[in-house]
Amino acid sequence: MFTFxxxxxLIDTDISLISSVLCxxxxxxNIVFSNIALADGIVVDKVYHPYVLPxxxxxxxxxxxxxxxxxxxxxAQRFAYGQSVADNLMLEFYLIGERDSNDNFTLSAYxxxxxxxxxxxxxxxxxxxxLFEVEKEHQENNWEVTSGVIMEKEFGxxxxxxxxxxxxxxxxxxxxxxxxEFRLQYRFRHLEQFQPAxxxxxxxxYLGIGPAFMGVQRFSGQKQLKWEAAxxxxxxxxxxxxxxxxxxxxxx
Numbered sequence: 001m002f003t004f005x006x007x008x009x010l011i012d013t014d015i016s017l018i019s020s021v022l023c024x025x026x027x028x029x030n031i032v033f034s035n036i037a038l039a040d041g042i043v044v045d046k047v048y049h050p051y052v053l054p055x056x057x058x059x060x061x062x063x064x065x066x067x068x069x070x071x072x073x074x075x076a077q078r079f080a081y082g083q084s085v086a087d088n089l090m091l092e093f094y095l096i097g098e099r100d101s102n103d104n105f106t107l108s109a110y111x112x113x114x115x116x117x118x119x120x121x122x123x124x125x126x127x128x129x130x131l132f133e134v135e136k137e138h139q140e141n142n143w144e145v146t147s148g149v150i151m152e153k154e155f156g157x158x159x160x161x162x163x164x165x166x167x168x169x170x171x172x173x174x175x176x177x178x179x180x181e182f183r184l185q186y187r188f189r190h191l192e193q194f195q196p197a198x199x200x201x202x203x204x205x206y207l208g209i210g211p212a213f214m215g216v217q218r219f220s221g222q223k224q225l226k227w228e229a230a231x232x233x234x235x236x237x238x239x240x241x242x243x244x245x246x247x248x249x250x251x252x
Contacts, residue, residue: 042066042074043203044232044243047185048163050129050150052117053222053251056084060092060249068241075099076108088117096135111135115150126153131165142171148181161185165203179204185212192216199230206239208232223252 042064059081066074075098082092094111111133118128133146148165163183170176181203188196193215201208212230219225230245 042076042243043181043201043206044208044230044245045183046228046245046247047161047183047199048115048129048131048150049161050115050117050119050127050152051121052084052088052090052115052129054084054087056082056090056222056251058082058092058249058251060247062247063245065244066241067244073241075105077105078111080113082113090115090117094135107138109135109137126151131163137171140171140173142169142174144169157189159185159187159189161187187212187214192218197230199232201232205236206234207236208234208239208243210242212245221252223250225250 044064046062060078062078062080064074064076077097078094079097080092080094082090084090092113092115094109094113095107096109096111097105098108099105114132116130116132118130121127129150131146131148131150133144135144135146136142144167146165146167148163150161150163152159152161154160161184163181165181165183167179167181168177169179182201184200186198190196195214197212197214199210199212210230210232212228214226214228216227217225226247226249228245228247232243232245234240234242
């Protein structure tokens with residue numbers, strides 16, 4: 001009896017601690033959002049899930065295209081290779097390319113990313129993870145470090161995923177500044193191959209919302225192909241234009 005009560009106390013303590021961490025991040029985000037100046041990057045990007053598979057390897061392509069006032073302005077692509085280095089830790093390496101003012105597509109930055117699955121899937125009322133990223137510009141001594149909390153909760157045939165990130169950037173040609181970002185995805189698991197969703201993005205004085213669609217095609221073993229597409233529209237006075245988000249990921 002004593003052992004059961006002790007285990008129950010530890011589980012409740014862990015849940016309370018993780019919940020407190022997320023609440024603290026969200027509260028801090030609201031404080032920072034109210035004081036932050038408009039920053040350089042695009043808030044819309046991948047909504048991360050907390051899961052890592054043992055011996056997982058993957059290649060990934062992501063694209064963001066921004067359109068404002070009927071004109072295509074910004075285009076960015078990411079090419080990545082990732083591999084799990086432990087049962088609950090994934091490392092991924094990115095090459096980032098962007099279109100410049102002369103419409104030339106060139107390498108702009110490098111990035112290393114670590115995703116840590118903090119809890120086993122279904123272990124608690126929600127599944128938790130953390131994300132860490134370090135990015136450096138290709139031809140400039142400019143750096144960006146990101147850390148954040150990932151949470152996912154299933155409600156029947158739907159899933160709610162939340163990302164809360166704290167970002168610090170510095171360098172020779174950019175101002176030192178702290179930023180926060182918040183991403184939300186509410187997904188209906190209709191079929192594995194086709195899952196509609198709603199996504200919300202907030203940060204850098206930006207607020208955007210729009211539909212998303214995604215799916216996964218499974219093959220033998222751990223091999224599977226994932227795809228995502230989203231069309232996000234700015235909805236506040238400082239958010240401009242539309243952003244198309246595409247991603248293809250092959251896991252093996």
